[in-house]
Amino acid sequence: MCGIVGYVGFQDAAEFLIEGLTKLEYRGYDSAGVACYTDDRIEIRKKVGGIANLTAYLQERPVHGHIGIGHTRWATHGRPSDVNAHPHGDEHNHYVVVHNGIIENFMELKRDLQAKGHVFVSETDTEVIAHLCEELDTGDFLETVRKVLATVEGSYALAFMNRDFPDTLICTKKDNPLIIGLGEGENFIASDIPAIIARTRDTYILNDGEIAVVTAAAVRVIDREGRPVDKKVHHVDWSAAAAEKGGYEHFMLKEIYEQPKAIRDTMAMHIRRDTQEVYFDELGWRPEDLQGIRKILITACGTAYHAGLVAKYYIEQIARIPVEVDIASEYRYREPLTDAATFCIVISQSGETSDTLAALKEAKRLGARSLAITNTVGSSIAREADAVVYTMAGPEISVASTKAYTTQVIALLLLAVYMGRINGKLSHAEEEAIVRDLLAVPEKCHQILEDVDDLKTFAKNYGFAEDVFFIGRSIDYAVAMEGSLKLKEISYIHAEAYAGGELKHGTLALVVSGTPIIALVTQDAVKEKMYSNIQEVSAREAIVIGIGFEDDPELDHFVRHAIRIPRTHRFVAPILAVLPLQLLAYYAAITRGTDVDKPRNLAKSVTVE
Numbered sequence: 378m379c380g381i382v383g384y385v386g387f388q389d390a391a392e393f394l395i396e397g398l399t400k401l402e403y404r405g406y407d408s409a410g411v412a413c414y415t416d417d418r419i420e421i422r423k424k425v426g427g428i429a430n431l432t433a434y435l436q437e438r439p440v441h442g443h444i445g446i447g448h449t450r451w452a453t454h455g456r457p458s459d460v461n462a463h464p465h466g467d468e469h470n471h472y473v474v475v476h477n478g479i480i481e482n483f484m485e486l487k488r489d490l491q492a493k494g495h496v497f498v499s500e501t502d503t504e505v506i507a508h509l510c511e512e513l514d515t516g517d518f519l520e521t522v523r524k525v526l527a528t529v530e531g532s533y534a535l536a537f538m539n540r541d542f543p544d545t546l547i548c549t550k551k552d553n554p555l556i557i558g559l560g561e562g563e564n565f566i567a568s569d570i571p572a573i574i575a576r577t578r579d580t581y582i583l584n585d586g587e588i589a590v591v592t593a594a595a596v597r598v599i600d601r602e603g604r605p606v607d608k609k610v611h612h613v614d615w616s617a618a619a620a621e622k623g624g625y626e627h628f629m630l631k632e633i634y635e636q637p638k639a640i641r642d643t644m645a646m647h648i649r650r651d652t653q654e655v656y657f658d659e660l661g662w663r664p665e666d667l668q669g670i671r672k673i674l675i676t677a678c679g680t681a682y683h684a685g686l687v688a689k690y691y692i693e694q695i696a697r698i699p700v701e702v703d704i705a706s707e708y709r710y711r712e713p714l715t716d717a718a719t720f721c722i723v724i725s726q727s728g729e730t731s732d733t734l735a736a737l738k739e740a741k742r743l744g745a746r747s748l749a750i751t752n753t754v755g756s757s758i759a760r761e762a763d764a765v766v767y768t769m770a771g772p773e774i775s776v777a778s779t780k781a782y783t784t785q786v787i788a789l790l791l792l793a794v795y796m797g798r799i800n801g802k803l804s805h806a807e808e809e810a811i812v813r814d815l816l817a818v819p820e821k822c823h824q825i826l827e828d829v830d831d832l833k834t835f836a837k838n839y840g841f842a843e844d845v846f847f848i849g850r851s852i853d854y855a856v857a858m859e860g861s862l863k864l865k866e867i868s869y870i871h872a873e874a875y876a877g878g879e880l881k882h883g884t885l886a887l888v889v890s891g892t893p894i895i896a897l898v899t900q901d902a903v904k905e906k907m908y909s910n911i912q913e914v915s916a917r918e919a920i921v922i923g924i925g926f927e928d929d930p931e932l933d934h935f936v937r938h939a940i941r942i943p944r945t946h947r948f949v950a951p952i953l954a955v956l957p958l959q960l961l962a963y964y965a966a967i968t969r970g971t972d973v974d975k976p977r978n979l980a981k982s983v984t985v986e
């Protein structure tokens with residue numbers, strides 16, 4: 378996610394802006410910039426890369442003043458570059474803005490502004506806002522901002538400067554965090570508490586739609602109807618370290634709870650708001666683009682590989698195209714039958730995994746067209762692939778991948794729907810059914826994430842088990858593999874995932890009295906078979922924790938403990954079913970006192986083969 382800071386007061390603005398942005402580095406970014414009002418104009422300084430690059434640039438070209446805004450960018454629209462870095466201004470730097478979020482209707486606004494003569498220099502959605510301010514300028518700073526907000530659609534945290542109002546900042550938010558730090562003769566704006574905690578612990582937490590007019594002496598807040606809001610001062614008593622995690626004990630837990638928003642943002646990029654049609658403008662496929670594909674190769678590592686296993690079911694059952702899924706480190710060495718009729722999809726959170734990058738290059742060498750699914754704009758894999766679909770997971774700090782996985786699965790399901798519609802294999806009714814249940818996912822995630830007491834209890838009771846098995850059939854088997862990896866990599870408990878029907882062919886010998894077994898039961902077509910498999914292990918006195926739909930009347934009969942998720946489409950079930958598995962792993966790790974965010978022997982980005 379991007380980071381925003383702002384300052385107005387009696388001190389040097391640039392000094393605070395750099396200090397604040399440095400405290401937001403943990404959010405992940407690929408460029409940074411500041412803007413300050415000085416000598417009757419707004420000066421912008423911005424650089425791709427780390428804040429050190431920006432600081433060095435400011436040494437060469439310092440900018441001073443007592444009011445300014447700053448930004449660290451995690452690229453979503455437009456690659457990381459100096460020109461795409463924030464802040465963005467209109468042609469005259471009359472209005473200058475920094476933004477966190479997505480302006481969903483930026484293309485149509487940009488075309489309209491260009492037709493009116495506005496000249497754009499960046500690839501970003503944010504620049505549209507600066508030009509919109511100039512276009513809609515009424516001479517009143519606040520009124521102009523309100524007119525702009527009535528025009529844009531999407532999610533945002535925004536901070537504005539206006540050359541004609543050298544003592545005032547305006548900021549607002551919708552679906553992205555923004556706070557005001559309250560000082561003595563100075564006030565601060567920030568995306569997150571760590572940026573300001575060294576200066577003040579008294580804050581206003583802005584709510585969606587609220588607009589703050591910030592000067593050195595006062596902060597005035599109005600709501601979206603323009604009515605004054607009497608904000609309560611929120612005193613922050615967190616430590617600085619706790620503040621980086623948004624109050625969560627670990628980045629992993631923070632990122633688990635970021636999933637509803639990351640999923641919503643990812644879907645917003647590919648489901649039209651009015652028609653609810655699935656689209657991938659970055660691909661622009663036509664039927665003839667799919668006709669030449671004889672098979673799809675999906676290759677990745679770890680959790681990303683597990684997302685690929687889920688996608689196999691999606692693409693084969695929705696678009697009726699054969700799919701093979703291969704571990705990236707294995708693919709290159711099996712003399713793969715890849716050719717020009719193969720379409721290669723690589724999946725990677727970091728976009729830098731060497732095994733995956735090498736597999737991608739090999740598939741391309743053998744003639745395959747390629748597509749990358751990643752949340753890291755401008756990464757090596759993103760640049761190597763012929764096309765890229767970005768998820769909106771944002772940076773993932775914890776080694777254990779959670780929000781990257783669910784947004785990958787969302788993107789892959791949408792891609793399968795897109796393929797199925799283009800090649801005519803998916804009926805409109807089925808597309809509508811899938812999209813309807815997809816749009817309900819963020820709210821259903823909240824329901825699951827708000828009810829974790831049983832999971833904490835299970836983690837306490839079984840957190841010291843020697844062996845744990847995850848079983849599932851069909852698409853649940855792919856989810857079981859992800860659940861098993863999560864548990865292993867952060868709690869160090871030995872866990873294995875098995876196809877429900879496969880246990881009896883050997884591994885059942887390991888099941889003894891008290892062995893915890895997590896059984897996924899979300900696929901109605903194989904539910905009865907799954908219940909038989911559960912009976913097999915229960916007969917050996919295993920302790921079965923079942924994960925199934927809240928309206929499944931049989932679940933309690935077959936399992937020792939039931940974890941229920943809201944009913945949803947069979948293809949959407951993996952996205953909900955994985956949440957309890959992520960939390961189970963997390964609380965098991967807490968029980969065992971392991972290093973949740975940095976588990977032993979592991980790295981977040983594996984750039985060695």
Ligand code: AGP
Binds near residue numbers: 776982
């Ligand atoms: C998942 O929790 C692990 N951190 C690991 O398996 C990871 O998914 C794998 O290394 C692939 O990383 P990537 O998505 O960045 O390519």
